Amino acid sequence: MRRRAIVLVVALMAWVGGSVLGSLEGAVTAAAQSTGVVVGKAHAGYTPSLTGSEPVVILAIGSGARPGENVMRSLGDSLHLIFINPKTKRAVLVGVPRDAYLPIPGRGTGKINSAMVYGGPELLVKTMEANFGVTIDYWALTTFWGFTDMINAVGGLTVDVPFPMIDPYSRTDFSPGVQKLTGPEALAFSRDRHSLKQGDFGRQENGGRLLLAALAQFKKQFSVDQARLFTWLGAGMRNIETEMPLSEVMALAFTVSKVPTTRVQNVVLPGGTGMAGSTSVVTLDLARARAIVADAKKDAALLKKNVPPSPTAGE
Amino acid sequence: MVAALVGVIVVALSGGDGPLDVFDGDTPETPAFAFEVTKPKPVETATDPNHQQAVTAAEAPADAVAERIDDLYTAAFLDPSNWMEGSYDEILDLFDRGARDAAERQLDVLTAGPGAAGAFDTITPMPSTLKLHVLFDPAGLPQSVEGSARFVAKGTGADGLVIFISKGQFIFEKSDGTWLVVSFSVRRSDEAREPKPASSSPGASPQPSGAEAS
Numbered sequence: 348m349r350r351r352a353i354v355l356v357v358a359l360m361a362w363v364g365g366s367v368l369g370s371l372e373g374a375v376t377a378a379a380q381s382t383g384v385v386v387g388k389a390h391a392g393y394t395p396s397l398t399g400s401e402p403v404v405i406l407a408i409g410s411g412a413r414p415g416e417n418v419m420r421s422l423g424d425s426l427h428l429i430f431i432n433p434k435t436k437r438a439v440l441v442g443v444p445r446d447a448y449l450p451i452p453g454r455g456t457g458k459i460n461s462a463m464v465y466g467g468p469e470l471l472v473k474t475m476e477a478n479f480g481v482t483i484d485y486w487a488l489t490t491f492w493g494f495t496d497m498i499n500a501v502g503g504l505t506v507d508v509p510f511p512m513i514d515p516y517s518r519t520d521f522s523p524g525v526q527k528l529t530g531p532e533a534l535a536f537s538r539d540r541h542s543l544k545q546g547d548f549g550r551q552e553n554g555g556r557l558l559l560a561a562l563a564q565f566k567k568q569f570s571v572d573q574a575r576l577f578t579w580l581g582a583g584m585r586n587i588e589t590e591m592p593l594s595e596v597m598a599l600a601f602t603v604s605k606v607p608t609t610r611v612q613n614v615v616l617p618g619g620t621g622m623a624g625s626t627s628v629v630t631l632d633l634a635r636a637r638a639i640v641a642d643a644k645k646d647a648a649l650l651k652k653n654v655p656p657s658p659t660a661g662e
Numbered sequence: 663m664v665a666a667l668v669g670v671i672v673v674a675l676s677g678g679d680g681p682l683d684v685f686d687g688d689t690p691e692t693p694a695f696a697f698e699v700t701k702p703k704p705v706e707t708a709t710d711p712n713h714q715q716a717v718t719a720a721e722a723p724a725d726a727v728a729e730r731i732d733d734l735y736t737a738a739f740l741d742p743s744n745w746m747e748g749s750y751d752e753i754l755d756l757f758d759r760g761a762r763d764a765a766e767r768q769l770d771v772l773t774a775g776p777g778a779a780g781a782f783d784t785i786t787p788m789p790s791t792l793k794l795h796v797l798f799d800p801a802g803l804p805q806s807v808e809g810s811a812r813f814v815a816k817g818t819g820a821d822g823l824v825i826f827i828s829k830g831q832f833i834f835e836k837s838d839g840t841w842l843v844v845s846f847s848v849r850r851s852d853e854a855r856e857p858k859p860a861s862s863s864p865g866a867s868p869q870p871s872g873a874e875a876s
Contacts (some may be wrong), residue, residue, distance in 0.1 A: 572810075573846075577795050580705070593707060601845065
């Protein structure tokens with residue numbers, strides 16, 4: 348198993364790739380003279396891609412560390428399994444409720460977000476793999492401040508806020524609709540659970556919405572200016588410690604640049620809430636969770652029967 | 663007998679209309695060309711970058727890539743031995759792997775085109791600009807270089823002239839010590855202009871013919 352450290356930026360970069368260049372390859376959109384000399388408008392282009400039909404699996408972790416704390420040994424605040432199929436140009440975002448109460452290898456049973464406290468991202472990866480039966484290729488980790496810096500560095504994110512969100516804890520105060528969010532606003536959007544009926548489930552879905560917004564924005568920018576790839580890579584990588592070579596990050600970014608947002612599914616593992624002793628926890632429907640993950644791992648496209656209801660559908 | 667055979671071959675090869683170019687040794691020289699390059703911009707990925715160091719370190723890879731892009735456009739538009747033959751395979755050596763295959767399929771957009779010899783007597787460069795970004799890895803080594811070029815040249819012939827305008831973006835990575843294109847996007851917006859009538863009135867201006875021109 349390849350395990351390389353990357354920051355959420357990498358995943359974001361990976362997500363934010365996008366270009367229509369491939370579809371335009373060789374297209375000459377205006378008349379060519381009979382001599383073969385192009386007169387008018389024409390376009391040629393090429394963007395490389397990873398090869399292989401097996402989906403790449405990335406665990407994106409939003410660390411809950413505060414400044415001064417060890418970011419690698421803090422609670423995982425936001426957790427997403429990302430499946431990208433280079434061949435079919437499809438992807439699935441699977442949100443994992445951070446309070447999911449599950450066996451943690453060598454640590455008994457606890458909330459999944461505590462796995463990183465016990466053993467860093469490596470143990471969190473092991474926990475995910477053991478519970479959901481998936482092999483994770485890369486993990487990516489960002490912090491609150493890294494996340495906000497990253498969003499600010501790319502000029503903010505345009506997000507379609509799906510419903511009103513007002514929460515003094517996370518500092519959300521959003522009316523529904525398309526709007527550009529600053530780094531701190533995007534962070535608030537991804538963290539708010541108090542103003543959502545489904546709490547942690549809804550929050551994870553909103554995290555996926557941010558990833559989709561980042562993908563759409565990167566694709567749009569990259570399609571008109573390839574130099575924007577460097578901007579996004581720089582913005583992401585500057586905020587992280589990583590063992591993953593930049594060349595691999597670029598290859599991943601090029602690959603996701605070809606994934607249309609319409610071919611990305613954003614789901615959250617289903618379950619309910621309960622108590623473990625005096626602690627409020629999320630109890631996943633493990634059978635369904637494993638079926639969803641297995642389906643995503645197969646080809647990065649979920650069958651209709653494996654798509655759980657949106658946790659924010661009732662907002 | 664031998665002399666007669668040679669004579670027949672020469673006439674056959676020349677189509678009977680005169681001597682072949684290959685015999686006259688009169689292929690025009692390639693005009694000198696280089697982009698006007700703005701100062702390259704470094705993009706750092708280190709968590710604690712030394713920007714001034716990166717500015718200096720960006721110069722060498724930027725210069726190397728600028729030279730590659732100069733070579734690309736020279737071979738694609740300006741070298742008469744290419745455009746007069748309608749053969750531009752030379753530029754493919756500047757592309758890596760998949761980009762090379764894609765470039766080969768899209769030579770009509772990347773170059774003056776296969777029929778340039780029939781349309782033009784000369785192709786001469788006009789002022790053209792190039793902007794470069796150098797991406798550094800976390801260790802401070804140059805990883806990739808992106809070049810945004812705006813190339814302009816004038817092709818003249820009996821049917822008028824064409825202003826070639828090619829806006830190209832190329833991302834280079836080093837392969838075996840050589841900077842090669844791994845990703846590109848090139849947009850052409852050439853303008854065709856009618857030849858001026860022999861007795862053109864003063865003040866007459868060329869007519870852009872755009873996509874409808876033939």
